[in-house]
Amino acid sequence: MLGYTIRRVLQAVPVFFGTTLLIYFMVFAMPGDPIVALFGDRGVNEAVAEQLRARYHLDQPFFIQYFIYIGGVFQGDFGTSFSGQPVSEILASTFPVTIRLALLALLIEMVIGIGVGLIAGLRKGKIFDATALVVSLIFISLPIFVIAFVAQFTIALKLGWARATVSGGAPWEELILPAVVLATISVAYIIRLTRASVIETSQTDFVRTAYSKGLSRPRVVRVHILRNSLIPVVTFLAVDFGVLLVGATVTEGIFNVPGVGRTLYQAIIRGEGPTVVSFVTVMVLIYLVVNLIVDLLYAALDPRIRYGK
């Protein structure tokens, strides 16, 4: 396990530097002088501009700038947004909301995805199964903003069962609708994954043995089929948590959830390039760390992973 951990962490190092360098390079290539842009329509005060350039290390060559930035990241300094607020401060205030939203979405994915997938898999070829397959296929092909608008229009505006936008403190009950929207596409994948896995497990010898030694169907399903079918599903859920943390931009923007995604969404809409980039960098880092943790956990749970190539 230790060997695997070291190998996996070492693998993450070049990816970490590669991704940050790549993003940083793209920013460096961004046309226009951000300092000049700061002055807006008023004339540029050269003295102030020089001072600002020095403060943000814009007078340094590319690699020096990059290493100054990376050094800051290791000390928890992710840069400053365009309005002057440190990105780490914005993260501290918005990230908890995003985590809550992601957890809620994950819960919905687990309950509905595994539940429907299990029933569909056990009743392979029946009407429930066929319906689940068709419906999940449709959900997979719906872009998330379409789902979000349809949900907002029907459930919030027409039926009035929920608020169309989330209010300031983002209380749990108001997060339910955005979480459902955020979860839909993954739910569709989990249904299909669970179903395929359940069908595969049902045909194994140990399940036949369990039936033949006289165990009741509910017990076989619960202990032998479900438990063994869940391995790929759990992996998917774990990776998906990372995706949910960074991929909620559109959903948070549409439902006005005060999380990281909305902050990014608003920065994109306002065209604040540098803020967008520092947020994207942070999200990529979060995504890398979550994936690293998932891989390590997975290796701890399933010995085949760390011994196999």
Place this chain on the structure above:
Amino acid sequence: MANKRKSANHYVAPFDEKSVDVIDAVRVDDKVSNLWLDAWRDMRRRPMFYISGVLILLVTLVALFPTLFTQVPPDLDCQLSNSNGPPAPGHILGYTKQGCDIFSRIVHGTSTSLSVGVIVVVMTTILGIFFGAIAGFYGRWVDAVLSRVGDIFFSIPYILAAVVVMSVFSAYRNVFIISLAIGIFAWPSTARVLRAEILRVKNSDFVMAATAIGVSRFRILMRHVMPNSLAPVIVVTTMSLAAAIVAEATLSFLGVGLPTTFMSWGNDISQAQSDLRTAPQALIYPSIALSITVLAFIMMGEVIRDALDPKERATR
């Protein structure tokens, strides 16, 4: 011919005596059967193949010849007096906020979505095949280096990456740039699938046989390994066409995609969102067009995957 010898208390299994020449006989006039023929036969049995095939044909036709489907210009002579208006004769889906015909805008937006999808797929396939094949076939440090390069692009969620690229190229937004922004971060999935498949295929007996008779490494890769590894790539390609269409619409929706002068479903949806309460039609119809197009490609991908993968066939 079953053997009938039976002793008093032992059961002897019936002995199937097949003569050697029966076993060895090769029926020359048998139908040729290979993976592709089997898959083609399997696909034609499924209704989903016909549904998605017809939809894809229709979408392609609309994209190539939009004027066959509507005579109304999508962005000229829009009357503001028609703003968010209901359907009228000749304008079956009603009007947008700018007073343009929704149906005509949908028809003329088709080619944008489809061309982004096609350009992205061409890009990801070329890059994916190049990186995946070389990494998988040559192995060792080549594999290590190329796989890490792939990891770098793979670990940036590609909508986020495309947002950054599009912010960088904000001055030059067009169909090609947006496809580039999506494609450059989407190829690792093709490369990974191909690499895994090549790792599986390159240890086959026929590869060893080719090596034994002295075929060059490059020729083995091109003639023997590649043709036998392409099946999963085709599936990924179909699926990534759908994903690219969604990505373009999402970027346009976020306002970092194509400029609003371009006819694009994402742009139309984005512009209609503020009037969701009063005029949902301007948002709903482009959304439906987008979803159906994506659904068609995803369905086609499913059908192809099921047909090419016998293991998947068992769970169907």
